[in-house]
Structure formats: structure tokens, C-alpha cells
Amino acid sequence: MKRILMLLIAVSLVCSCKSTKETKATASANENSVEKKLQQTWILENLNGKVITEKDFSSFPKIVITSSAFSGSTGCNAIKGNLISKEDGKIQVSNFTSETKKCDAKKEGEFTQLLKTTSGYSIKDNKLFLSNQFGLTMSFKKG
Numbered sequence: 001m002k003r004i005l006m007l008l009i010a011v012s013l014v015c016s017c018k019s020t021k022e023t024k025a026t027a028s029a030n031e032n033s034v035e036k037k038l039q040q041t042w043i044l045e046n047l048n049g050k051v052i053t054e055k056d057f058s059s060f061p062k063i064v065i066t067s068s069a070f071s072g073s074t075g076c077n078a079i080k081g082n083l084i085s086k087e088d089g090k091i092q093v094s095n096f097t098s099e100t101k102k103c104d105a106k107k108e109g110e111f112t113q114l115l116k117t118t119s120g121y122s123i124k125d126n127k128l129f130l131s132n133q134f135g136l137t138m139s140f141k142k143g
Helices: 002-032 108-116
Strands: 041-047 062-065 069-073 078-087 090-098 120-124 127-132 135-142
Touching: 041 108, 090 108, 090 120, 108 127, 108 135
Parallel strands: none
Antiparallel strands: 041 062, 041 135, 062 069, 069 078, 078 090, 120 127, 127 135
């Protein structure tokens, strides 16, 4: 009887440990996943407080956001990278890469630099607002 009781306790402990590990892994994966409402195509409208025009870029820059990454265009060069969501409204861009074609896009460098330093976001009225440690940097409309 003692052996059966010990066996039941051992099995119970093993099962509870496995369950805890699975729960932690799921929670960890969800913490880094980007919110669903952010996962779509966004087209740049405003850069550093100024409405962008066709003179600023060859075509309007856009980003396509998935659950953990983004891709898109600076209006000339393709871009991509990873996104890490730390908590509500906080986001980090990592592993940023860009093509290096020569472009007439006057504001391409500014756009990519601000994207690399993005640390926060909000969505209001179908617009995405990105910010860094200094404040609001860009706004996008749904694409």
C-alpha cells in the first residue's frame, strides 16, 4: 500500500511540473507575440511631425506586420526585421535589414533610423502611431 501511495505522489508531482512548464512556455510565447490589431499592412503618412509627400519618397513606405516580424518597403528598398512585444504598447525592432539600392527617396534614412529605434506604439481610428524614447515619430494608415 505504501508503494502505491508513493507511486501516486510521484506521478502527481511529475504531471504538475510538466503542466507548469507548459503554462510558462505558452505565457512566454504570448508575451512576445504582437497584438492581432497590429498585424496588418500599414502605409506611412507622417514622419517626425510632417505629412509625407511623393517628393519625399519614390513611393509611400509601408510595413507589413505579423505576429513576430515585419517586412515592407522604404518606398525604394525592401526592409524586414523582427518585432518583440514586451508589454501593452511597448515594442522593439530587432534584426533590421534593408536592401541598399540607390534611391531618390530624400527621407529614406530618417524613416529607417526611426523604425530601428521604435519602442512604443498605439492604434487609434485605424491609424498606427510609433514612438521612441523622445516621443511620437511616425504615423501610418491601414493599407
